[in-house]
Amino acid sequence: MxxxxxxxxxxxxxxxxxxxxxxxxxxxxxxxxxxxxxxxxxxxxxxxxxxxxxSLTANAHPVLDELGLLPALEKAGAVRNEARWYTRWGWIEPRAAPTGPELPHAYNIxxxxxxxxxxxxxxxxxxxxxxxxxxxxxxxxxxxxxxxxxxxxxxxxxxxxxxxxxxxxxxxxxxxxxxxxxxxxxRTYENGRFGYLAHFRDLPLRGGIGQTWFLEPDMAYAFPNDDGVTVLAVLPDKARLPAFREDLEGSFLDFVRALPEAPPVDAAERVSKIIGTIDYPxxxxxxxxxxxxxxxxxxxxxxxxxxxxxxxxxxxxxxxxxxxxxxxxxxxxxxxxxxxxxxxxxxxxxxxxxLAADFAKGRPFNPVERLVFSAAARDEAVARHMYLFASRLIGPLRFLSPAALARAAVVDIRHRGAAAPTVPTTR
Known part of the structure; x- marks a missing residue:
């Protein structure tokens, strides 16, 4: 009480x-x-x-269940957090196996x-x-x-x-x-990116699900939330900070407009300030x-x-x-x-x-990341495996196990020589 x-x-x-x-x-x-x-x-x-x-990643679902909050979250309009991720090899779109259970989820709220x-x-x-x-x-x-x-x-x-x-x-x-x-x-680990976000109403996303853009080193995401509000965030490399400081709103919107399959931000209603941080170690x-x-x-x-x-x-x-x-x-x-x-x-x-601290340095993908991300864009099983890791339902050792890396290598070998999609730039 x-x-x-x-x-x-x-x-x-x-x-x-x-x-x-x-x-x-x-x-x-x-x-x-x-x-x-x-x-x-x-x-x-x-x-x-x-x-x-x-966002509540799927690893939180058992705790939410134990707390008895799942019915209240659904009633409040929380959105189940499915996801798709853009990479230079195309979109990674995790889907449930044809004969398997649905993908684990939690909520965006x-x-x-x-x-x-x-x-x-x-x-x-x-x-x-x-x-x-x-x-x-x-x-x-x-x-x-x-x-x-x-x-x-x-x-x-x-x-x-x-x-x-x-x-x-x-x-x-x-x-x-x-x-x-x-x-x-x-103990502090430097973050090579800064971030800004804003809330938009009536911002359609492909499939109605969350989107993340891996632009190496820049990042962005759009997560649909309750009450028709989408959280849209940009996380550029710190080399771009001076331009953002000169014109925050213009830089934010230009960044979003340049995204592959960019959400139509100009047609949506912004219902919050653009907020963020330039240093988040x-x-x-x-x-x-x-x-x-x-x-x-x-x-x-x-x-x-x-x-x-x-x-x-x-x-x-x-x-x-x-x-x-x-x-x-x-x-x-x-x-x-x-x-x-x-x-x-x-x-x-x-x-x-x-792993997060290493990637936060604001670097391009390393060879192992290139192997896994490229395979996940081409193979549904690898995409599901990556989804489990992104949801924090499996740890790095299982995510990067010899069997997982071997499957990714086989997928990439099969696609060797195929033309990779052109990578749009946000610079």
């Missing part, structure tokens, strides 16, 4: 940040018998993250709808106290400055407040104050410390061009709840539970981030 709270409260877990990761973690922990204080620095229960791909929805579910969950207008200003420690984390200090409209807990969870984004207060080091931190855990972007960020952040936020929340709930409620060894969570987090996400 939502409550103002009083000084001196104690909980099993206190979570800083009531976005996707924090709200999901609160729900899943409380269902396992944990008493949770869910802190949100903003006072508006309808607050939401603005700069986002607004604007954060203005999604964030209040999951936050309200958290507030309604027995065992969760949603504390709006609570900005974490420091950590409580056992045995002085270097002891284990034992709670938080928070500023509120009524003054400073201390909340003690066995576990503090940072779900407060890539610039995580909790991580900074804990002194956790941050990939970050990673150790996901745990004594008495503390990080989930979502606080622990690790991906490159925005892949649209994986929301899915990883929900997955990490689920892994944390699965590993630490008994200990957080006082029925086990919390340090060992946190160690298990850290191992799962590193094993499941670090290999993905390693």
């Amino acid at each position: 939502t409550k103002p709270g009083t000084a001196g409260d104690e909980y099993d877990v206190v979570i800083s940040g009531a976005g996707l990761a924090g709200s999901a973690a609160a729900i899943l922990l409380a269902r396992r018998g944990v008493r949770v204080a869910l802190l949100e620095r903003r006072s508006d229960p309808a607050a939401y993250k603005v700069l986002c791909t607004h 604007r954060r203005s709808v999604l964030d209040p929805l999951i936050r309200s579910r958290a507030a309604e969950t027995p065992g969760v106290d949603l504390l709006l207008g609570h900005q974490v200003t420091g950590l409580l420690r056992e045995d002085g400055h270097r002891g284990r984390t034992a709670g938080v200090r928070a500023s509120t409209s009524g003054g400073e407040r201390e909340i003690r807990a066995r576990l503090v969870v940072g779900a407060d984004g890539k610039d995580s104050p909790v991580a900074k207060f804990a002194g956790l080091p941050t 990939l970050l990673s931190r150790e996901p745990t410390a004594p008495g503390l855990a990080l989930v979502g972007d606080a622990a690790l960020t991906g490159d925005p061009l892949w649209g994986v952040g929301c899915g990883w936020a929900l997955q990490s929340a689920r892994w944390l709840a699965e590993e630490v709930a008994p200990a957080a409620a006082g029925r086990g060894d919390l340090d060992r539970s946190l160690l298990r969570y850290a191992r799962v987090h590193r094993r499941r996400l670090r290999p993905h981030q390693y």
